[in-house]
Amino acid sequence: MIDELDVAFEEDAEPSGSRGSHRNRKGRGRSAIALVMTLLLFAVLGGGVYFGYTKVQDFFVAADYDGTGSDPVEVTIAKNSSLTEIGNALVKVDVVKSTKAFVEAAEAEPRSKNIQSGTYVLRRQMAAEHAVIQLLDPNTRLSRGVTIPEGKTAKQTYELLAKGTGLPVKDFEEAAKDPVALGVPDWWFKRNDGKQVSKTAEGFLFPDTYEFDPKANATQVLRTMVGRFLTVTGEMAYADEVQRNRKVSPYEALIVASLAQAEAGVPADLPKIARVAYNRAYVKDMVLQFDVTTNYWLELNGKDPKHSGNLLQKEMDDPKNPYNTEVVKGLPVGPINSPGKAALLGSMRPTNGPWLFFVAIDKKGNSAFAVTDADHQKNVQKACANGIDLCGK
Structure with a gap:
């Protein structure tokens, strides 16, 4: 392609005359063709660059839905779930389009660290940003955490x-x-x-x-x-x-x-x-x-x-x-x-x-331990001195 352009430009440089005019016309024709082909080449290259850029851009931009969603759906978020795990759970029931979109939306919202485990009512095909907002709304949460402390009896x-x-x-x-x-x-x-x-x-x-x-x-x-x-x-x-x-x-x-x-x-x-x-x-x-x-x-x-x-x-x-x-x-x-x-x-x-013995000796709950009853009674007296109600028993 470049060789043809060089020849064309060289022919344009010939002196004028009948022969030169013919060659000049021929050269101008070739120049026009070369110019068109060059522009076409640039267009193809430009289109390829744009197409490639679009594909790369699609690769880095997370797929996401628009709007606030359609049909209601229940989603259960497990205890101690990461943002990625929450995103996976939402994708599974088609609440959000991609985990990546959810994670990006959650990371942009400082309150997302407050998303709690539980069962929520969300909507299918929500924008990730709206899904994050709904997960932070206590009204969408159906279940409530129940804490059972250590040492509770079955009745309690x-x-x-x-x-x-x-x-x-x-x-x-x-x-x-x-x-x-x-x-x-x-x-x-x-x-x-x-x-x-x-x-x-x-x-x-x-x-x-x-x-x-x-x-x-x-x-x-x-x-x-x-x-x-x-x-x-x-x-x-x-x-x-x-x-x-x-x-x-x-x-x-x-x-x-x-x-x-x-x-x-x-x-x-x-x-x-x-x-x-x-x-x-x-x-x-x-x-x-x-x-x-x-x-x-x-x-x-x-x-x-x-x-x-x-x-x-x-x-x-x-x-x-x-x-x-x-x-x-x-x-x-x-x-x-x-x-x-x-x-x-x-x-x-x-x-x-x-x-063989122990007794709480202070109001913080610390116990003193003993092998003999004599040492145990000393600990009891120490407990009484610290305000623990044991003496007289």
Whole structure:
């Protein structure tokens, strides 16, 4: 192409004359053709560049819908979801066109870090920006988080669940009558110490914050909590380790975890209190004398729990109480609450020590531990001096 242009320009430079005029006309014709071809070449090249730019631009610009969407659709956002995971969930039900568009819109909105887990009513084919706005609107959220703290009894848990889900307490009580149907494996209800087993859901309703499906019934809610318990204990290899290292059944270790959860004022004391329970129940064959088991029995019978110093002797010695640890040796018949992961870990790996006594010695909840009753009484006096109501008991 360039050679032809060079020839054409050279021919244009010939001197005038009849021959030159002919050659000049011929040269002008070739020049015109060359010019057209050059312009055509530039047009093709320019079109290619534009086409390529458009494709590259499409690659970097996220696909997105326009407007506020069409048909309503429910979307469940899982707990601790990242923006990408939320975007994926929205794309799956056609709320937004691409995860990238949602992530970009969310990152442009500082409040997007406040998007909570739960079930929302959104619309199909929404612009990503509108989807972010709707997820931040509490009116679009159907479900509400229900938090069950560590150490809550089953009865207290049902009350919290009823408040959070709108389902009646009696529905949870009825569903809990068969813990195996809720997913608790039957082997959990085995003991090595030959004592009676309380086959209830107590201890298996793992404390956590849950986002329940708004359509879930009481059985489904409790199954979710039992499933969480099994997941956590499975990840800890809890059952295997307590049988191998503690030489007790998983159920007995769970009872110890619940006792420690109820007695400990601070998390650091959980493994030490678990050690006291093991030492008394298995090493020394003693009564535990854990006042929390008396309070648990009072609650089961519709009575309010009491401070240790206010418990009556007849309440602590009640022979009808299967959870009695004041006059009955060994562990009670079952857990007395839902222990959290730290308490489970404490019962699985208790601190090494010969302690047989403990008492809360300050208002922060810290406990002092002792091997002998004489040292224990010194700790009791220290607790009294710190304003803990124990003296006179």
